Amino acid sequence: MGPWGLPLLVATLAGCVFPARGCVICDPKVREALNSLEADYLPGHLEANHQKKVMEKIKQAVEDFKDLPIDEDSYMGVVDEATLEKASWSLLKDMKRITDSDAKGELFVKEMLWMLHLAKNTFASYAAQFQKEAFCPNKCGLMLQPLIWCSTCQKQVHACRKSKNCGKREVKVHQMEDMILDCELNWHKISQGLTDYSFYRVWKNNSETLVSRGKEPILTKTMVRPKDAGTYRCELGSIQSSPATIIYFHVTVLPKRIQEEIPSPNTETQDETALGEVAVDLPHTTVEPQTPKPEQLLRRRLFGVLIWGLVVLTVCVLIA
Template sequence: MSWLVFWLIAQMIAGSHSCLKCSKDAMALKDEFKNEFLERKLRAEPDLKKKLQELVDNTIEGLSHQRIDPEKYMAMIDETTLGILATHFKRSMNRIMENDFEDGQLFNEVNWSLQKLTTTFQEIMPAITKLHCSNECGVMMYVSINCFNCVTRSHSCNKGIYCGERRIQVEMDEDLILDCALRWHKASHGMKMYRFYRVVNGKQQVMTTGKDSFLVKKEANSNDTGRYRCEMLDPEGDPASRLEFHVVVLPPVGKTTWFTRPHITMMEGSLALGVSSRAPPPQEDWTAWIVIGSTGGVLFLVVAGFVFYYRRKNKEDEEEDEEEDKESESESSEMVEM
């Protein structure tokens, strides 16, 4: 049995502390839930109030009594994981306090939320062991919090700052991108800065320093061929990792030319224009025909409208003449009869 196991057992016998207790915000909300919310909500039911208060305390305390397994729980937690755990707890407690649960339903909601808290703790803790010294090279910084006494300590895992060389080929006029980020950089604690250099005759020339882990050089040309270097700086400004880049700018290959400069000759005859073999074939210009067709269509519609109107007018006039003739004949017949 390792010294770590003996130490953990001794800590538990002496009186353990849950990792969640290292979050001041979570503990403040726990006290509000126990001493204010439950006191007000269950004033007439002291037994249920006491049962829920004990359930909250025992669950939080029980987080430190999880199975001792170096791959799952080392009685230590980092700031990010503690923040995730505290956020989950605060969200659950706030949800309960904001809803008007009564008696049995209140007990079920609290019990379910605390069970979920334990499950979340078991799921997020293994990530700590995966992050511990996960850097293949460089100096990784991390901060751990002792779950028993909430003491915070800074650690470093130094594997040498040199992290290899990358060979990059880019075509001329394309963007040159130097990416300095490594997988473990994000997990390393503290503010990180990146510095890029151009190496000329063995001497470093600083190009840029900032939070971005990449450098972009627009429209690379032959002068950009050469050696580059980037460093990730720790919060103290010291190099934590270093990458070398060997950049080669290639001449343009396979570029499609859509337009070429006219080639003027001194020979007699018409002017000859150079045409790219990859240029699209010339297309007929239908613009004039489209204009003529559109104009003719408009004129046809106008003429057809006049003809239709003229014929309709004549037809109405003829009908009026026929009605007048009929009325005249009727009047003549009446005069004869008289």
């Protein structure tokens, strides 16, 4: 490449990285890596008269990752900590790959330009995935989601407000078994500012009795009886004045399960009928005599021969 090659690459680097996607500059690890690149790597891998300008353009490109059009489907100017962590790790990995290759001069600028070009697509996919799946995922209730504003790098709590009433659930349980009411929703674990789960018994006159309160989202009642049937209400509190979630449970207590005992095939039948029980005559069946086995017939014949031998011996002795 001619003498104008490196200055031309620097100009291309300045003009081709806008607009990038994401806000990884908010991560302290990224800022530390950029400072190390400037202080430790560039002095031995780039001409002195180009170092300052190239580094300024690299930092500006990373800072401009926050400049995106607001779009409900891809980017709203905020990310969560998990998305920022993935984006930062991807950028740091690519920067390390370039520095480990010991690229110098024009090759270094080319590698950095191509890496930032690929990073735009990576950050775009992370932002879109967060916007689609992780941003305000609650379908009901009040979710307090910690987010990072890319324009200022400030971390704030965003209140995602939906209908507090999360519906009614039908629960059926047999008598003398355990009743389990689960009040936890998927987004409860990632929400901030939540307090306690409170379970109430709702009576027909709309009055309520507190059954339990605590961090446990499940209410368990053992050996339920017909009197335990009815309506229950679960309320998840928050640091704000209104509850985060309200769920109703309509409990139906079914009759006790009938367990049939199957007699063992080795159980012997009794000849006598127990007192108070009614004997049932069963039809008689003809039992055919069993044919003796060959071993039994042989024993019988040998035994007969032995007897006759003793009789003959006794007679001979008497005659003698």
